[in-house]
Amino acid sequence: MAQIDKTKKDPSGGPKKVSIDVGDGAAIPSREDVGLFTAWRVAFFGAIACILYLAFFKPDPYVEILKFLPDGIYVTFKVTVLSIVFALAIGLFTGLGRISKNRFINGAASLYVEVIRGIPLLVQLFYIYYALSKFVNVPDMASAVIAMAVCYGAYMGEIFRAGIQSIPKGQAEAARSLGMTPAQSMFHVILPQAVKTILPPVGNEFVALLKDSSLVSILAVSDLLRRGREYASESFNYFEAYTVIALVYLVITLFLSKLIGIMEEKIRAE
Amino acid sequence: MQNDTRRKMVEMTGVTKFFGTLRALDDVSLDVYDGEKVVIIGPSGSGKSTLLRSVNKLEEINAGSIVVDGYQINDPKVNINKVREEVGMVFQQFNVFPHKTVLENLTLAQVVVRKRSKKEAEQIAMDLLAKVGITEKANVYPTKLSGGQQQRVAIARALAMQPKLMLFDEPTSALDPEMIGEVLEVMVKLAKEGMTMIVVTHEMGFAREVADRVIFMDYGKILEEGSPEHFFTSPTHERTQQFMRQIL
Numbered sequence: 001m002a003q004i005d006k007t008k009k010d011p012s013g014g015p016k017k018v019s020i021d022v023g024d025g026a027a028i029p030s031r032e033d034v035g036l037f038t039a040w041r042v043a044f045f046g047a048i049a050c051i052l053y054l055a056f057f058k059p060d061p062y063v064e065i066l067k068f069l070p071d072g073i074y075v076t077f078k079v080t081v082l083s084i085v086f087a088l089a090i091g092l093f094t095g096l097g098r099i100s101k102n103r104f105i106n107g108a109a110s111l112y113v114e115v116i117r118g119i120p121l122l123v124q125l126f127y128i129y130y131a132l133s134k135f136v137n138v139p140d141m142a143s144a145v146i147a148m149a150v151c152y153g154a155y156m157g158e159i160f161r162a163g164i165q166s167i168p169k170g171q172a173e174a175a176r177s178l179g180m181t182p183a184q185s186m187f188h189v190i191l192p193q194a195v196k197t198i199l200p201p202v203g204n205e206f207v208a209l210l211k212d213s214s215l216v217s218i219l220a221v222s223d224l225l226r227r228g229r230e231y232a233s234e235s236f237n238y239f240e241a242y243t244v245i246a247l248v249y250l251v252i253t254l255f256l257s258k259l260i261g262i263m264e265e266k267i268r269a270e
Numbered sequence: 271m272q273n274d275t276r277r278k279m280v281e282m283t284g285v286t287k288f289f290g291t292l293r294a295l296d297d298v299s300l301d302v303y304d305g306e307k308v309v310i311i312g313p314s315g316s317g318k319s320t321l322l323r324s325v326n327k328l329e330e331i332n333a334g335s336i337v338v339d340g341y342q343i344n345d346p347k348v349n350i351n352k353v354r355e356e357v358g359m360v361f362q363q364f365n366v367f368p369h370k371t372v373l374e375n376l377t378l379a380q381v382v383v384r385k386r387s388k389k390e391a392e393q394i395a396m397d398l399l400a401k402v403g404i405t406e407k408a409n410v411y412p413t414k415l416s417g418g419q420q421q422r423v424a425i426a427r428a429l430a431m432q433p434k435l436m437l438f439d440e441p442t443s444a445l446d447p448e449m450i451g452e453v454l455e456v457m458v459k460l461a462k463e464g465m466t467m468i469v470v471t472h473e474m475g476f477a478r479e480v481a482d483r484v485i486f487m488d489y490g491k492i493l494e495e496g497s498p499e500h501f502f503t504s505p506t507h508e509r510t511q512q513f514m515r516q517i518l
Contacts, residue, residue, distance in 0.1 A: 168365075170361055171365060173328055173361070174361065175367075177326055177328065177357070177358075177428075178354065178355075178358075178378075178379035179351045179352070179354040179383040179384075179431065180382060180383055181351055184382050184383070189367055192369045193367075193369050
């Protein structure tokens with residue numbers, strides 16, 4: 001998950017320097033880091049080669065396992081994409097709340113971030129699905145998406161906050177001095193510029209969320225991991241099932257990381 | 271449009287502003303009349319920028335009153351955005367919008383704030399770009415422009431709102447020397463057209479050419495005011511004499 005480190009304000013009064021360090025960065029190779037770049041290729045093509053090798057030379061049970069998984073991959077993507085969309089919306093509001101001058105809104109947003117970041121995602125999932133069922137019955141898929149979105153929304157909020165604060169104060173002053181309202185200034189001037197800072201860490205959150213989505217398998221959501229478990233408990237081929245699951249996750253994650261790495265390079269080049 | 275009634279564009283009375291315990295503005299009173307050009311000079315930290323920024327409420331004052339274009343801007347009930355529509359501001363650091371083209375820099379607030387059609391806004395924008403002499407850069411992003419060009423875009427952007435009053439906060443201080451002239455030229459042109467202007471600057475040549483009144487500030491107070499000639503020939507206050515010696 002992303003860790004945001006906002007360095008102190010530049011004493012010259014210039015723009016605040018913000019660096020967003022990402023804990024999962026090791027999975028995202030850049031061309032300068034030759035060692036890691038090679039490692040990415042070895043891991044990615046190695047994983048694909050392994051899957052192909054197993055499917056061709058040991059079709060029983062590997063082909064059967066592979067046939068079992070596409071439904072799960074679909075569900076994993078569905079949970080991930082829905083969660084990220086909601087997390088982005090929550091993150092935007094949280095980020096805006098965290099920089100709000102209104103003490104109540106600011107306090108509420110900060111409290112949300114602190115509370116959510118302090119509770120493990122697995123516990124949040126259990127809480128929404130099992131604990132809250134005492135009052136309301138939330139369907140599996142909805143619980144999964146709510147828990148993931150609420151959890152990641154807190155992290156996204158910090159990314160949005162850092163991105164917005166990375167834009168020099170003079171930009172907002174220029175917008176306001178032209179008669180724009182705070183909202184107009186935010187949406188026409190500040191946010192469009194902050195997107196450049198915000199996009200790369202959001203991409204990393206996307207990958208992290210995809211991996212964490214495996215946690216929803218503890219609910220009755222048939223994601224990739226749960227499909228593997230279902231197969232394994234029927235066939236007792238635990239080793240084979242989990243090997244394939246790990247390889248499939250690896251391929252998807254490395255592929256997405258690569259995409260994000262390319263996107264990041266493009267943004268930097270602009 | 272005649273000034274015989276001498277309508278007050280800005281009326282500041284007893285304005286006081288603290289930054290923490292620092293008294294940035296200390297009981298300052300200043301009136302600026304319609305069509306008048308006032309140049310504010312003074313050493314850094316004297317409060318001149320703070321004074322200028324309080325006119326469009328970029329700085330909130332702690333005591334006193336400021337009336338701009340008939341609006342008491344310290345009154346929380348007054349919609350400050352309405353007042354700011356009529357008050358253009360030019361910053362030392364230009365603050366052009368880097369994600370918008372030059373043309374979009376000029377049309378954004380016209381469309382969003384003044385609710386003009388895109389076509390009308392572009393027409394006004396192109397006329398202003400011609401006026402500041404950068405028509406050919408209309409579709410370029412401002413980061414590709416020199417500092418002088420960026421500042422001219424910033425001036426045109428403020429003018430696109432057709433303000434009644436223009437505030438300039440050290441508009442040439444961040445510029446390379448060879449670019450100062452092109453910006454001052456635009457400002458002189460604007461002054462000659464009758465725009466009401468308050469300018470914080472060290473460019474005494476500019477002050478001499480256009481200022482109706484020069485104001486010298488130090489320690490958050492107005493120490494002396496008078497015609498540019500007065501400041502060149504016979505400044506009375508000791509601090510003013512010292513300052514004039516340093517900058518001339």
